[in-house]
Amino acid sequence: MDQFRALRYFSKVAETGSFTKAAGVFGVPPSSLSRRVADLENSLGATLLKRSTREVKLTEVGQRYYTQVLDILNQLEQSNEAVRSYQAKPMGHLHISSMVGFGERILLPLLDEFSQLYPEIVLDVSLSDELSALSRDDVDLAIRGGYAPNERVLAIKLMGNQFIPVAAPSYLAEMGKPVHAIELKQHKGLYFRTPNGPTPWLSYINAQWQDVSAPQVAVSNNGNWLGDMAAKGKGILMVPRWATAHHLESGKLVELVLEPQVQINQNNDMAVYLLYQKQRYLVPKVKAAVDFLVARVKC
Amino acid sequence: MDQFRALRYFSKVAETGSFTKAAGVFGVPPSSLSRRVADLENSLGATLLKRSTREVKLTEVGQRYYTQVLDILNQLEQSNEAVRSYQAKPMGHLHISSMVGFGERILLPLLDEFSQLYPEIVLDVSLSDELSALSRDDVDLAIRGGYAPNERVLAIKLMGNQFIPVAAPSYLAEMGKPVHAIELKQHKGLYFRTPNGPTPWLSYINAQWQDVSAPQVAVSNNGNWLGDMAAKGKGILMVPRWATAHHLESGKLVELVLEPQVQINQNNDMAVYLLYQKQRYLVPKVKAAVDFLVARVKC
DNA sequence: ATCTTTATTGTCATAAAGACAATAATAAGT
DNA sequence: ACTTATTATTGTCTTTATGACAATAAAGAT
Numbered sequence: 001m002d003q004f005r006a007l008r009y010f011s012k013v014a015e016t017g018s019f020t021k022a023a024g025v026f027g028v029p030p031s032s033l034s035r036r037v038a039d040l041e042n043s044l045g046a047t048l049l050k051r052s053t054r055e056v057k058l059t060e061v062g063q064r065y066y067t068q069v070l071d072i073l074n075q076l077e078q079s080n081e082a083v084r085s086y087q088a089k090p091m092g093h094l095h096i097s098s099m100v101g102f103g104e105r106i107l108l109p110l111l112d113e114f115s116q117l118y119p120e121i122v123l124d125v126s127l128s129d130e131l132s133a134l135s136r137d138d139v140d141l142a143i144r145g146g147y148a149p150n151e152r153v154l155a156i157k158l159m160g161n162q163f164i165p166v167a168a169p170s171y172l173a174e175m176g177k178p179v180h181a182i183e184l185k186q187h188k189g190l191y192f193r194t195p196n197g198p199t200p201w202l203s204y205i206n207a208q209w210q211d212v213s214a215p216q217v218a219v220s221n222n223g224n225w226l227g228d229m230a231a232k233g234k235g236i237l238m239v240p241r242w243a244t245a246h247h248l249e250s251g252k253l254v255e256l257v258l259e260p261q262v263q264i265n266q267n268n269d270m271a272v273y274l275l276y277q278k279q280r281y282l283v284p285k286v287k288a289a290v291d292f293l294v295a296r297v298k299c
Numbered sequence: 300m301d302q303f304r305a306l307r308y309f310s311k312v313a314e315t316g317s318f319t320k321a322a323g324v325f326g327v328p329p330s331s332l333s334r335r336v337a338d339l340e341n342s343l344g345a346t347l348l349k350r351s352t353r354e355v356k357l358t359e360v361g362q363r364y365y366t367q368v369l370d371i372l373n374q375l376e377q378s379n380e381a382v383r384s385y386q387a388k389p390m391g392h393l394h395i396s397s398m399v400g401f402g403e404r405i406l407l408p409l410l411d412e413f414s415q416l417y418p419e420i421v422l423d424v425s426l427s428d429e430l431s432a433l434s435r436d437d438v439d440l441a442i443r444g445g446y447a448p449n450e451r452v453l454a455i456k457l458m459g460n461q462f463i464p465v466a467a468p469s470y471l472a473e474m475g476k477p478v479h480a481i482e483l484k485q486h487k488g489l490y491f492r493t494p495n496g497p498t499p500w501l502s503y504i505n506a507q508w509q510d511v512s513a514p515q516v517a518v519s520n521n522g523n524w525l526g527d528m529a530a531k532g533k534g535i536l537m538v539p540r541w542a543t544a545h546h547l548e549s550g551k552l553v554e555l556v557l558e559p560q561v562q563i564n565q566n567n568d569m570a571v572y573l574l575y576q577k578q579r580y581l582v583p584k585v586k587a588a589v590d591f592l593v594a595r596v597k598c
Numbered sequence: 599a600t601c602t603t604t605a606t607t608g609t610c611a612t613a614a615a616g617a618c619a620a621t622a623a624t625a626a627g628t
Numbered sequence: 629a630c631t632t633a634t635t636a637t638t639g640t641c642t643t644t645a646t647g648a649c650a651a652t653a654a655a656g657a658t
Contacts, residue, residue, distance in 0.1 A: 002614090002645080003375075019605060032647055034606055044382045047580045053604045053655040061385045061391060068378040072371055076302075082342045086360045191515040279367050279394040282360070298338075300614085318636060333615055333637055352624040352635045 005042040005071050009033045010048060014066045017056050047114045060143055075152075075279070082282035087254075090288040091120035098143040100222040101243045102272055103127040106297060108141065121285050123144045129221060130195055140286050141293075142275040154278040156290070157298045161270040163263060165256040166248070171233035178236075181205060181212045181258045188235035189214035199264040201238060209266055228252075238264050242272075303375070305339040306368050309347060313365045316355050335415060336404055337568035369568035388581060389587035390419035397442040397498045400522040400542050402426040406442065413591055420584050428520060429494055439585050440592075441574040444539075452574050455589070462537040462562060464500075464555040465547070477535075480504060480511045482558045488513030492520045492565045498563040500537060508565055513563040526552075537563050541571075 012022040013033055023030040041048050048062035058066055062073055085092075098107050103125065111123055126139075145161050159207075181203035190196040192215075203214045217235040220226050221241055230237040231252040237244075247253040274293055280286045311321040312332060322329040340347050346542065347361035357365055371533075385391065397406050410422060425438075444460045477483055480502035490512075500512045516534040519525050522542055524585040529536040530551040536543075546552040563569075573592055575585055 002304070004302040005646085012431075020603085021646090028646090029648085030605065031607080035646080038606090041580070044379060044386070045580055046364075046382050046386045047578050047582070051605060053602095054657090056605085059380050061582075064385075065382050068381075072374050072378065075367070075374075080343060080370070083345050083347075083360050085344055085362050132451050139531060203454055218645060266526070279363075282363055304615090319634085327615090328617060329636070330618085330638080334615080337637090352622095352633095352638065353626085355636085 001039050001043060002036075003040075003043075005045060006036040007073060008104050009036045010040055011066060011069050011073060013037060013056060014058050019051075019056060051070065059253040060137075078279055082280060085197070085283050085285075088284060088290065089120065090118045090284040092285055093122045093124050094141070094285045094289055095124045095126070095139050096141045096143070096289070097126045097128065097139045099272070100127045100129055100221070101240065102143055105243055107293075110293070110296055112291065118285070118288055121173075121288070124224065138285075140276065140280065141289055144273055144275060145185065145270060152277055153275050153277070154281070155273040155274045156294060158272045158274050158293070159242060161240050161242075161272045162268070163259060164241055164244075165236055165238050165262055166230060166244055166253040167236045167256060168231050168233040169251070171230075171235065172254070174233065178256060178258060181260055181262050182261065184212045184214050184236065184258070187214040188217040189228045190229050191216055191219040192226065192238075193219050199238065201262050201264065202266060203258075203260050203262045205260060213260060215274065217274055230255070238262070239265075240272075300335075300338050300342060302339070302342075303372075306372060307502060308335045309339055309595055310365060310368050310372065311477060312348065312355060313357050315593065326499075351423045357509060379555050385584065388419070389417045389488070389583040390439045391584050392421045392423055393436050393440070393584050393588055394423045395442070395588070396425045396427065396438045398444055399426045399489065399520070400539070401426055401442055401444075403523070404542055406592075409592070409595055410469070413588065417584070417587055417590070420587070439575060440581075440588055442571060442590065444569060444571055453577050455573040455593060455597070457571045457573050457592065458541060460539050460541075461539055462498075462564075462569070463543075464535055464537050464557060464561055465529060465543055465552040466535045466555060467530050467532040468550070470534065471553070473532065477557060480559055480561050481509075483511045483513050483535065483557070486513040487516040489525045489534045489536040490515055490518045491522065491525065491537070492518050498537065500559070500561050500563065501565060502559050502561045504559060511561060524568045537561070539571075 009026070010033075012025055014021055016025070016280060019030040019033050023033050026033070027265060029290060037049065044065075046061050046065075047059050050057045050059055050062075088112045096107070104127065109133060113119070115123060129223075138252065143158070147174075156171070171188075175187060182205065184201060189201070198219050199215070200211050202209050203212045204210075206263065214236060218226065218229055223239065226237055227239065227244060227247060229235065230239075231247055236256065237253075241248075244253060274290065274297075276286060281290065304334060306320065308325070311324055313325070315321045317379065318329040318332050322332050323438070325332070328569060333485075336348065336454045343364075345360050345363060346358055349358055349361075354592045355424065362422060395406070397475075403426065407424070410424065414420070442457070470487075471545055477486060480500075481504065483500060488500070493513065497518050499510050501508050503509075504511075517525065517528055525536055527542055527544060528534065529538075533569075535555065536552075538593055540547075543552060547554060575589060
């Protein structure tokens with residue numbers, strides 16, 4: 001039995017819920033699929049699909065098997081793709097998904113140069129703070145603030161992602177410069193909205209984590225706007241150092257040194273990670289992009 | 300091309316470093332492996348193996364590919380094994396749908412023991428008197444009163460479902476004990492509401508079926524409540540023997556012996572059936588439950 | 599109850615893989 | 629340097645597996 005074919009047939013039938021539709025995809029008569037799937041079920045000694053004339057549904061085992069088979073077929077396809085493109089030069093679509101802030105400040109400015117280096121690569125960049133599934137999908141490279149989701153994905157730490165409190169000199173002149181973390185509660189706060197809600201300000205005071213968030217003046221998922229608000233003296237903002245470097249240099253914002261430290265997360269080992277499937281490093285376009293980004297960004 | 304076969308051949312050749320040895324493992328001539336591996340290389344457009352007469356070595360891509368392929372083949376084998384294991388021992392979700400009365404009185408008390416017997420089965424029990432279509436719903440087992448519905452479903456008669464008239468001694472003391480069925484019309488009736496409406500009382504009098512229903516005092520689809528009403532002397536109730544056994548034993552209700560017999564249906568071969576779908580490959584969890592229930596419940 | 603859609607089965611045609619012998623290539627032994 | 633032995637590959641035929649197409653059966657929808 002051609003197991004590979006049987007698995008593709010089976011998973012397509014499961015996906016479409018119909019032998020006829022799936023047969024259409026492969027350009028063969030439904031009877032072929034029926035026979036191959038029956039062979040497969042026979043070899044496993046289990047019923048994978050509940051058939052009726054109107055719909056085809058997965059059984060319980062079928063559902064489990066389907067999930068795994070889909071994953072296996074995907075991996076195989078990726079491995080094949082990697083080998084096929086092995087000796088070709090970097091080309092084709094490269095889908096990069098990045099956090100918005102990092103994308104705007106760091107990634108996009110670099111990509112011009114990358115495009116010139118590899119003119120045959122068509123860039124497709126998505127900026128979003130939602131964490132997209134790297135695994136089964138169409139994303140070649142992802143840049144995220146968290147850790148690797150599974151062992152098939154490789155994570156390279158690009159840079160630290162420590163959030164620091166900043167404010168405009170004018171704001172500090174008016175409201176006073178806070179020294180102890182607890183004083184923040186009397187200030188005005190500008191907040192990032194992550195997919196999990198606005199990020200609180202935390203500080204480790206008297207052997208305990210305390211929320212020292214100031215009253216909200218503005219909340220947004222747009223870092224630029226929050227930065228501008230802060231520069232206008234509207235409040236204090238917790239922001240990654242790399243995202244506000246230009247404001248710090250120009251003097252529009254200054255870093256607040258607080259005692260004890262204020263963070264937005266109990267573990268302060270936040271970092272920006274470059275994620276990709278390790279089996280895809282063989283694909284020239286992926287390798288080119290990974291190498292390029294690591295060379296340019298990594299501290 | 301049977302890609303999995305090609306992959307198995309390829310990886311065995313890579314592992315043994317020889318077409319001849321690998322061929323021995325599969326019990327086919329080396330020429331077959333040579334052809335399949337060549338096909339594979341052809342389809343990938345890359346050379347995976349460096350051949351010489353003395354040894355076969357992996358190329359650089361070949362090495363990468365080999366590692367990934369090995370992983371994929373392992374996963375597939377595991378998935379297949381998982382299915383076989385599922386077919387070998389009772390496990391997974393078991394969805395049982397039962398009539399309310401039977402479920403409460405008989406089924407649920409038994410299921411604790413069943414759970415202990417088969418800890419890997421997760422029970423999902425729905426109690427309802429609607430007759431859910433066994434085929435289209437995701438019900439593994441159904442318990443219903445009535446007759447065996449159709450071909451594709453296997454039905455096992457668990458117990459009789461004959462309805463008998465019962466009343467409280469206090470009620471009989473007050474209202475008199477009916478002897479002939481026709482007298483019931485002068486009594487008070489408690490009625491089940493089935494999905495088809497309240498069940499009438501029927502009796503075969505003078506070679507004719509007659510409705511001998513008493514005026515309705517209460518109608519409900521809740522057997523417990525009707526039983527309690529009857530025990531309080533509110534009226535006469537037609538109820539399955541198994542559902543009122545406890546009241547009969549405690550003497551709170553007594554069975555009425557009427558001439559001629561009173562039934563709720565013209566055919567008196569009502570029974571409680573255990574229904575499950577006939578499958579090509581027997582699912583252990585279903586078999587376990589069927590066997591268990593038959594052993595415990597069947598008279 | 600009838601119709602329509604859909605999966606399955608039967609039968610034949612076609613394509614793919616295996617078997618076996620022959621050949622070519624290369625490293626080892628002399 | 630020459631021979632030998634081992635091993636992969638190629639040619640040809642046979643066997644097996646898959647596809648094609650028509651016919652049948654079953655289940656939901658009208």
